[in-house]
Structure formats: C-alpha cells, structure tokens
Amino acid sequence: MAVEYTRQKQLRKRYKTYGWFDHGNFDHGESSHPSRHIRFADRPRQPVTRRRSILNVLGKLDPASKMTLGVVGFILLSAPALVILSKISLFGVQYLCQKNILLQGSGICNHAWTKPSTSILPSVPAGKTPLTTTFDELLEMNKISPSLAFVSMPLFMIKTNLSTILPAIQSDLPGTNVDTLRKSSSKAFQLADQFSTRDNEYRHSSSIWNVHGIADxxxxxxxxxxxxPARSDYNTWSTEILNNNVPFRSDETLNYQVLSHYDNFIMHQLPYIEDLVFSTGEAKLAIQELLGRIGKLENEMIKNSHYAHADTLGIMRLSANWTLGVVTRAENHYRNLSSSLFSLFKRLGPEMESYENWWGLFASRNAVSVSRLREIVLAESGQLQELFAKAMPVQDAVQRVVEEFMQDEDEAQKKILWKLEEAAREGRLEWM
Known part of the structure; x- marks a missing residue:
C-alpha cells in the first residue's frame, strides 16, 4: 500500500509540474506521457503558414499577372475617391464655362459632360408640369369633339347629292367635265372618314381620353x-445622394421615377398623335381640292344662269368649308401636341440616359428637391382632374348622339344634318 501511495503521489507531482505554461522545456523522462504542449505551440504558427501559402502562390505568378492584380486592387480601393474627385473637377469646369471664364465655343465647354444641363424638372414654372401644354391642347380639342365625330358626314351628303345633280348639269351644259369633281368628292369623304375613325380610336385607346385610361x-x-415623402428628412436626403453617386443605382432616385412617368406617357401618346397629324394633312388637302372644284363649277352655273344648280353647289361649298375648318383646327392642335411632346422627348432622352448609364455619374443631373417633386405631381393630378371633368361629359354626349344615330338612322341623320348646316351657315365649328 505504501508503495502504491508513493507512486500515485509522484504521478500527481509530475502532472502538476508539467503544467499548461510549461511548453515542453523540461523532460521528466516519461516518454509515454502525451505531449500536451504541441497544439499550443503550433497555434501561433497558423497565420504564418497562411501568409507563406499566399506568398507561395504569388511567387508562382508571372510579372504580368502580378501587375494585373495590383492594378485591379488599386482601382477597387481608389474608385470611390476618383469618382468624387472627378465630379468635383467637372462641376468646377461647368462653373467656369457658365461664368464665361472658359470660352463657350471651346471644346471642353461643348463636351456632353461639361455642357450646361438642360434638365426638364428644374425648368418647369411653379404650378405647371412638363405636360401642361399637352393638357391645354387636349382641352381645346375637347371643344370640337362632337364635330370630329361627324366630320365626314357633310362630305358623304355632298358625294350623294353630286351623284344626283351632275347628270342634270351635264345635260344642261354639254361638255362640262364633272368626273374630276366626282373623284374629288369621293377622295375627300374617304380621307375625312379615315381621319374621323382614327381620332375615335385614339380617344378610346388613349391613356388620357377614355375612363379606363384616365384611371390608369x-x-x-x-x-x-x-x-x-411629404417632407425631406435626413434619411430621404442621404438615400437620394447615395443613389445619385453609386453606379447603377441612379434609376432608383425619385427624380428618375418622375421622369420615367413622363417618358412612358410620351412613348404611348406620340405615335398616335403623329399618325393623326398625317391623317389630318391628307384630309385637309383633299377637302381644299374639293372646295376648289365646287367653287369653279358654281361660278360656271352662275355665269350660265343655272341658279338652281348654283344654289345647291353653294350649300355644298358651305358644308365642305365647315368640314375644312374642323379638320384644320384639329390639325393645328395635333401639330402643337406633336411638337410639344417631341420636344420633351428629345430632352428626356439624354437625361434618362444619364440616370441609366454608368457615365451618368459624371454628368450634372440638376435634380430637384423632394418638395418640388411633390408640387409637380400635385399639379399633374390637378390637370388630369380638370381634363376628366370637362372631357367626360362631352364624350358621353357624343356617345348618346351616336347611339341615337344607329338606332334611328333617318330621323337622327336629318336632325344632325340640320344642326351641321346651321353651324356651317353661322360659321360655327361647334354644333352641339
């Protein structure tokens, strides 16, 4: 027992002496004892081992690869500073160009990055929007909507009546050439009816005329x-600054969202309006030709004392002249619409690209404040409500007249023709 006790005591003493802080500096002669110091002695060497591994990998690379990695690393580390310094430099050059310190005709002042910005939103007057001219023209167009719906009807009656009186004219005045007048009346009616149909389709498919479109x-x-936001706080301000200066995030700014709204509107409206401008031009030329031929034949009837025929031709001339007035006014409004939208479209293009492309970071976007954006959107909403309040009652009234015309064609046609003739005699383009 004494021997066993002595041996256990020696073992405890040995383990105590061979402690955590003894990194194997003493050999106690116990070769079977586990070397507990190994893992603690090895741990500090792990970073050294990783470093050596990295150095070994780099050592195996050729000089070109090392240079490439160095350049990429430098760019990644210095890109933010370079962007900020470049923007500050560009703003400085823009300021010098605007103050005429640098010549405006010089190449540096005419460059796309340094040329003074022609941003759309900052140039909008208070209480107005980029679409104010568009809504004004549409409100004027609304006044002649009933006339546009029936603009081809007088020409149809001219065409029908000419087929009745032209044989009598040829009989009374042999040798009178009436074929060209007959062809002119058919062509004028066809083109005017085509324009009226396209105008009606535009109103039913446009995002601003019909009820569903206005709702969208x-x-x-x-x-x-x-x-x-209702007001610009620090969070909104910092988010806008961040999105404006981080590559490929500029299209998340509030300014870009408002500009996208106008861009989408123009992309949907402009093709319709340009087609209507072309259609009104064709109809206008055909009606002018018809008027010239009617007037010439009317003068011949008066000269040869055929006053009955002359009176009939005079009524036709008044009706054709009324149609020409309606088409001409529509052409003017549609041309103004087209010019206004196309001008806005040309200015929107470069500004949208400055938000959508990486090089836009170096461009002066001239963004407006959050409060100004809210003012523009509020004014846009007011303009739309005004158009809705004035256009929808007129559209409903025209629809009712068209339905009556389809249900009782003879009676409705006589009633409409009488009102159209009355408007023509009085020189009024509006007949409802």
Whole structure:
C-alpha cells in the first residue's frame, strides 16, 4: 500500500509540474506521457503558414499577372475617391464655362459632360408640369369633339347629292367635265372618314381620353405621390445622394421615377398623335381640292344662269368649308401636341440616359428637391382632374348622339344634318 501511495503521489507531482505554461522545456523522462504542449505551440504558427501559402502562390505568378492584380486592387480601393474627385473637377469646369471664364465655343465647354444641363424638372414654372401644354391642347380639342365625330358626314351628303345633280348639269351644259369633281368628292369623304375613325380610336385607346385610361394615368400619379415623402428628412436626403453617386443605382432616385412617368406617357401618346397629324394633312388637302372644284363649277352655273344648280353647289361649298375648318383646327392642335411632346422627348432622352448609364455619374443631373417633386405631381393630378371633368361629359354626349344615330338612322341623320348646316351657315365649328 505504501508503495502504491508513493507512486500515485509522484504521478500527481509530475502532472502538476508539467503544467499548461510549461511548453515542453523540461523532460521528466516519461516518454509515454502525451505531449500536451504541441497544439499550443503550433497555434501561433497558423497565420504564418497562411501568409507563406499566399506568398507561395504569388511567387508562382508571372510579372504580368502580378501587375494585373495590383492594378485591379488599386482601382477597387481608389474608385470611390476618383469618382468624387472627378465630379468635383467637372462641376468646377461647368462653373467656369457658365461664368464665361472658359470660352463657350471651346471644346471642353461643348463636351456632353461639361455642357450646361438642360434638365426638364428644374425648368418647369411653379404650378405647371412638363405636360401642361399637352393638357391645354387636349382641352381645346375637347371643344370640337362632337364635330370630329361627324366630320365626314357633310362630305358623304355632298358625294350623294353630286351623284344626283351632275347628270342634270351635264345635260344642261354639254361638255362640262364633272368626273374630276366626282373623284374629288369621293377622295375627300374617304380621307375625312379615315381621319374621323382614327381620332375615335385614339380617344378610346388613349391613356388620357377614355375612363379606363384616365384611371390608369391617375393611378400612376398616385403611385408617384405615395413614393415621394411629404417632407425631406435626413434619411430621404442621404438615400437620394447615395443613389445619385453609386453606379447603377441612379434609376432608383425619385427624380428618375418622375421622369420615367413622363417618358412612358410620351412613348404611348406620340405615335398616335403623329399618325393623326398625317391623317389630318391628307384630309385637309383633299377637302381644299374639293372646295376648289365646287367653287369653279358654281361660278360656271352662275355665269350660265343655272341658279338652281348654283344654289345647291353653294350649300355644298358651305358644308365642305365647315368640314375644312374642323379638320384644320384639329390639325393645328395635333401639330402643337406633336411638337410639344417631341420636344420633351428629345430632352428626356439624354437625361434618362444619364440616370441609366454608368457615365451618368459624371454628368450634372440638376435634380430637384423632394418638395418640388411633390408640387409637380400635385399639379399633374390637378390637370388630369380638370381634363376628366370637362372631357367626360362631352364624350358621353357624343356617345348618346351616336347611339341615337344607329338606332334611328333617318330621323337622327336629318336632325344632325340640320344642326351641321346651321353651324356651317353661322360659321360655327361647334354644333352641339
């Protein structure tokens, strides 16, 4: 027992002496004892081992690869500073060009990055929007909507009546050439009817004329109104600054969302309006030709004392002249619409690209404040409500007249023709 006790005591003493802080500096002669110091002695060497591994990998690379890695690393580390310094430099050059310190005709002042910005939103007057001219023209177009719906009807009656009186004219005045007049009346009616149909299709498919389209347009404005905060706080300001200066995030700014709203509107409206401008031009030329031939034949009837025929031709001339007035006014409004939207489209293009492309970081976007954005969106909503309030009653009234015309064609046709003739005699383009 004494021997066993002595042996256990020696073992405890040996383990105590061979402690955690003894990194194998003493050999106790116990070769079977586990070397507990090994893992603790090895741990500090792990970073050294990783470093050596990295150095070994780099050592195996050729000089070109090392240079490439160095350049990439430098760019990644210095890119933010370079972007900031470049923007500051560009703003400085823009300021010097605007103050005429640098010549405006010089190449540096005419460059796309340094040329003074022609941003759309900052140039909008208070209480107006980029689409104010568009809505003004549409309100003027609304006044002649009933006339546009029946613009081809007088020409149809001219065509029908000419087929009745032209044989009698040829009989009374042999040798009178009436074929060209007959062809002119058919062509004028065809082109005027084509224009009226296209105008009607535009109103039913446009996002601003029909009820569903106005609801969609209003919903788009409401989304913008919701997205723009009621007031600009630090969070909104910092988010806008961040999105404006981080590559490929500029299209998340509030300014870009508002500009996208106008860009989408123009992309949907402009093709219709340009087609209507072309259609009104064709119809206008055909009606002018018809008027010239009617007037010439009317003068011949008066000269040869055929006053009955002359009176009939005079009524036709008044009706054709009324149609020409309606088509001419529509052409003017549609041309103004087309010019206004196309001008806005040309200015929107470069500005949208400055938000969508990486090089836009170096461009001066001239963004407006959050409060100004809310003012523009609020004004847009007011303009849309005004158009809706004035256009929808007129559209409903025209629809009722068309339905009556389809249900009782003879009676409705006589009633409409009488009103159209009365408007023509009085020189009024509006007949309802």
């Amino acid at each position: 347009f209003s919903s788009s404005i409401e989304e913008l109104w919701t997205a723009i």
